[in-house]
Amino acid sequence: MNAIFFVGLITGIVTISAMFLFALAKLFSRHGGGGHVQDGYGYAVLITGCDSGFGYELAQCLDHKGFVVFAGCLSPEGAGAQTLATESSSNLKILKLDVTSDEDVQRAKKIVQENLPDKGLWAVVNNAGVTDWAEIEWSSIGDFRNMVDINLFGAIRTSSAFLPLIRASRGRMVYMSSIFAFFTCLNMGAYSVSKRGLEAFADCLRVEMASFGVKVSIIQPGNFGQATNILKIKTSLEIWEKLDEERKQIFNRQYIDLANQYYTATCQSGFKNADMVIDAMLHAVTAARPKYRYLLASATDTFFFMLFPYLPTVLTDAVMSFSSMYAKRVDMLYAK
Numbered sequence: 261m262n263a264i265f266f267v268g269l270i271t272g273i274v275t276i277s278a279m280f281l282f283a284l285a286k287l288f289s290r291h292g293g294g295g296h297v298q299d300g301y302g303y304a305v306l307i308t309g310c311d312s313g314f315g316y317e318l319a320q321c322l323d324h325k326g327f328v329v330f331a332g333c334l335s336p337e338g339a340g341a342q343t344l345a346t347e348s349s350s351n352l353k354i355l356k357l358d359v360t361s362d363e364d365v366q367r368a369k370k371i372v373q374e375n376l377p378d379k380g381l382w383a384v385v386n387n388a389g390v391t392d393w394a395e396i397e398w399s400s401i402g403d404f405r406n407m408v409d410i411n412l413f414g415a416i417r418t419s420s421a422f423l424p425l426i427r428a429s430r431g432r433m434v435y436m437s438s439i440f441a442f443f444t445c446l447n448m449g450a451y452s453v454s455k456r457g458l459e460a461f462a463d464c465l466r467v468e469m470a471s472f473g474v475k476v477s478i479i480q481p482g483n484f485g486q487a488t489n490i491l492k493i494k495t496s497l498e499i500w501e502k503l504d505e506e507r508k509q510i511f512n513r514q515y516i517d518l519a520n521q522y523y524t525a526t527c528q529s530g531f532k533n534a535d536m537v538i539d540a541m542l543h544a545v546t547a548a549r550p551k552y553r554y555l556l557a558s559a560t561d562t563f564f565f566m567l568f569p570y571l572p573t574v575l576t577d578a579v580m581s582f583s584s585m586y587a588k589r590v591d592m593l594y595a596k
């Protein structure tokens with residue numbers, strides 16, 4: 261009884277302290293003064309990953325606001341890029357831009373430099389990204405490398421190339437992270453590694469760039485899987501066939517089926533449109549005082565996301581392991 265009272269008391273104190281710190285942090289959560297870009301005339305913006313999803317929608321919005329938009333696309337001949345080009349003004353230019361390719365990034369930079377409007381390159385939105393779900397033991401080093409190459413090194417490569425142009429305009433760098441940068445849960449190991457690395461990079465860059473008047477913002481969406489093309493649905497059989505004999509003994513087929521159903525259902529419960537994220541991206545690009553971070557998640561995800569940094573690891577792990585899925589997993593491992 262005493263132990264329960266003690267845990268309740270500690271949790272209460274931690275929660276109230278966290279709320280107080282949160283309120284305080286809110287007061288100082290924006291960059292200091294700077295130019296508000298009322299309309300985009302004369303300014304250019306580069307966005308990566310515009311074939312679909314957030315990148316596609318942001319490219320359209322900024323085009324409507326009069327920006328010269330360099331829309332980086334993985335497949336410029338693909339349906340997404342072609343529709344974007346058709347539905348936009350002549351100020352929007354589709355660039356072939358695979359963020360894992362030095363050659364593509366350098367070619368894109370040359371095109372941008374040769375087509376800059378008078379106010380220069382105002383913002384780079386590092387949006388291109390992929391996701392996948394798998395337990396760490398089901399993933400190969402190649403799976404990790406692919407995720408990090410796109411989500412992390414892709415953004416670093418793009419940033420390094422375009423920073424001189426952004427410094428010249430005292431503009432904006434925007435990074436598309438995820439709540440999974442800091443949520444510790446089943447199946448998101450490789451994605452979390454890539455997004456936590458991305459946030460570390462953006463945080464360091466923000467400090468270095470402040471002296472040049474360049475502002476750096478991080479966008480942290482929750483589950484918008486229904487609103488974009490990010491989800492790659494896979495079958496249990498695909499996962500099963502990747503496992504070696506030892507892992508097949510541990511993670512039996514029934515568990516893989518259950519995990520696949522659970523993951524698919526979770527993804528389908530997310531936000532159905534991307535407006536909240538697009539508004540945040542627009543704010544980061546155009547507001548005089550953009551935020552350091554934009555957290556865009558359900559009330560439950562937001563609550564835990566705000567609380568976790570103030571809790572000891574033993575409690576954050578306990579919250580994660582309370583899920584029914586986690587309990588079923590423990591029962592099913594090694595089962596015949």
Ligand SMILES: NC(=O)c1ccc[n+]([C@@H]2O[C@H](COP(=O)([O-])OP(=O)(O)OC[C@H]3O[C@@H](n4cnc5c(N)ncnc54)[C@H](OP(=O)(O)O)[C@@H]3O)[C@@H](O)[C@H]2O)c1
Pocket residue numbers: 308309310311312313314315333334335357358359360387388389390391410414436437438439480481482483484485486488489490491530
């Ligand atoms: N949707 C969510 O729930 C959610 C939540 C948190 C964070 N995010 C992040 O938001 C960003 C945008 O994702 P989204 O949800 O809009 O998904 P999306 O619709 O799949 O958009 C991602 C875009 O990046 C492109 N891409 C993939 N690999 C690339 C590469 N090597 N070089 C350049 N572009 C590449 C994709 O092209 P293809 O379509 O041709 O592959 C696609 O156009 C990602 O960084 C993602 O991690 C999304």
